[in-house]
Ligand SMILES: Nc1ncnc2c1ncn2[C@@H]1O[C@H](COP(=O)(O)OP(=O)(O)O)[C@@H](O)[C@H]1O
Ligand code: SF4
């Protein structure tokens with residue numbers, strides 16, 4: 001099987017998954033009481049009840065659930081994700097506007113995680129059971145256990161409020177400008193910490209295991225410098241195990257973005273989702289969930305491709 | 319003339335939870351230039367630890383406690399890490415028991431040969447590639463040019479071992495250490511690999527330290543043999559003397575259980591008992607719990623390595639048994655009968 005076929009197959013396989021995600025989300029939104037119109041009425045109690053009924057009719061909310069779902073599905077299949085009820089904007093436009101912010105945050109978190117985890121894991125494995133390893137284990141355990149909203153608040157309190165190194169306001173500049181980094185660092189570190197800690201432990205374990213293998217002795221017996229033995233021979237084998245959990249870590253970063261964006265006032269999809277849930281903006285919720293699901297499928301796929309690049313034995317199976 | 323490799327009083331211990339394991343105890347031997355030297359003993363005798371010590375690759379919790387390892391007179395144990403790296407893979411090549419685990423699964427076979435050549439001989443990548451292909455060809459890999467870019471899993475077991483041999487020979491070492499190089503292979507492949515080792519070491523005049531638990535393999539290939547038991551040498555002899563006139567009861571025990579080359583039957587079943595725990599070695603002669611000739615004295619007095627006979631080229635045979643210090647009351651009563659198949663092989667070897 002060629003790589004293209006493999007990729008195509010994986011994308012097709014994601015369709016039923018995404019379908020399932022949409023059904024579950026739809027069902028959950030309908031099981032919980034209240035809808036967008038209730039929210040609008042609550043915000044503005046002067047709205048007469050016939051006006052509310054008219055709105056429900058206009059939004060299609062008076063139809064049976066399955067009709068609503070089919071309507072929505074029909075739209076999606078033609079690329080129309082519907083409107084945001086309260087603002088009449090296109091859902092796709094809202095998602096696309098918020099997407100770059102979330103991607104920037106997630107990427108920053110990932111890069112941060114990798115930059116910490118890989119060298120940290122190597123260091124811990126090479127110094128196994130020594131002080132450095134113990135310290136790294138302690139740091140990793142703290143990183144895994146600390147809730148991200150708490151970490152975010154602490155970072156903000158210390159580095160933004162106390163030391164005044166970073167801005168506390170919402171981002172005031174365009175995403176691509178270099179000074180955006182100042183807004184990105186604290187939420188990025190917050191969102192990447194758990195993944196960094198997890199990955200560091202996995203890296204450490206897998207490298208310690210690889211270090212016991214005979215090919216390592218064989219590489220040393222060839223007279224190669226220890227640096228080459230570790231960074232060429234052992235590292236690549238150790239990364240194989242890390243990639244198998246990378247997709248899982250991506251999911252944790254994506255999930256973390258909801259909380260972190262809210263804590264830091266980051267204008268991304270996560271915060272949009274929270275607002276949408278409050279307002280019962282079903283179309284927006286569905287679009288964001290679906291998009292997130294699709295993104296995780298893509299991340300999985302990417303991890304599998306990296307996996308195949310690292311390990312020739314897997315490559316043969318494609 | 320100075321021997322190529324001279325190991326003097328080498329002692330290696332492992333500091334384990336259960337206690338200190340002295341895996342190699344006061345071991346001495348020499349290998350001459352171009353010589354084929356066999357090391358024989360049961361599993362756990364300390365053969366692999368000896369081999370790894372020669373490259374200073376003993377890892378924690380192991381430690382080389384004392385001794386000298388002289389390569390052309392220079393003590394490897396006194397060298398800096400940088401100096402010992404210049405020896406590894408360059409002047410001493412190593413072949414491992416299981417080629418499959420000795421090869422890194424994620425790099426091509428060719429790259430794993432080339433990297434040592436680039437490192438030690440300072441070839442550029444094209445030259446190294448060319449030399450690697452030549453080596454693959456020499457060790458009998460067909461279509462070497464194309465197989466260069468194969469990954470280890472695309473090679474059969476025999477081919478993997480050939481590749482490991484190519485790797486070990488890549489920088490034209492003075493001595494090749496082969497640690498049970500055929501144990502993981504089937505009978506036919508084993509015979510072919512042994513032939514290959516013999517041809518190549520002859521061709522390049524490379525000395526070889528061939529480690530095996532199989533006296534049959536030694537008979538095929540070696541000039542001189544050291545028999546190890548519980549971390550010590552118990553007998554050293556030219557291969558002929560060892561077969562026709564063994565001096566140590568343990569050697570005799572090994573001998574009476576010689577299989578044909580490649581026979582996978584349980585090799586040492588004729589010596590009852592098992593090798594002792596190296597944490598708590600028996601007093602006196604370490605072999606006494608299993609020795610059919612053991613006497614009272616054997617449980618108390620530790621025998622020394624005694625020269626027992628002069629080979630054609632000087633004092634060559636020695637054994638570690640109280641018999642040779644006249645401390646045994648009843649003496650050793652074994653007779654050696656050589657089975658035809660074996661004498662055929664030993665003689666065939668000699669007349670070549
Ligand atoms: N890494 C290690 N840790 C503890 N003990 C070891 C280690 N490696 C070897 N030993 C000890 O050294 C003894 C000799 O091992 P080895 O040289 O591998 O035997 P063999 O003659 O079968 O090659 C073993 O019985 C074992 O007790
Ligand atoms: S010293 Fe005694 S126990 Fe040891 S080999 Fe000789 S006879 Fe056997």
Ligand SMILES: [Mg+2]
Pocket residue numbers: 362365366367497498
């Ligand atoms: Mg061994």
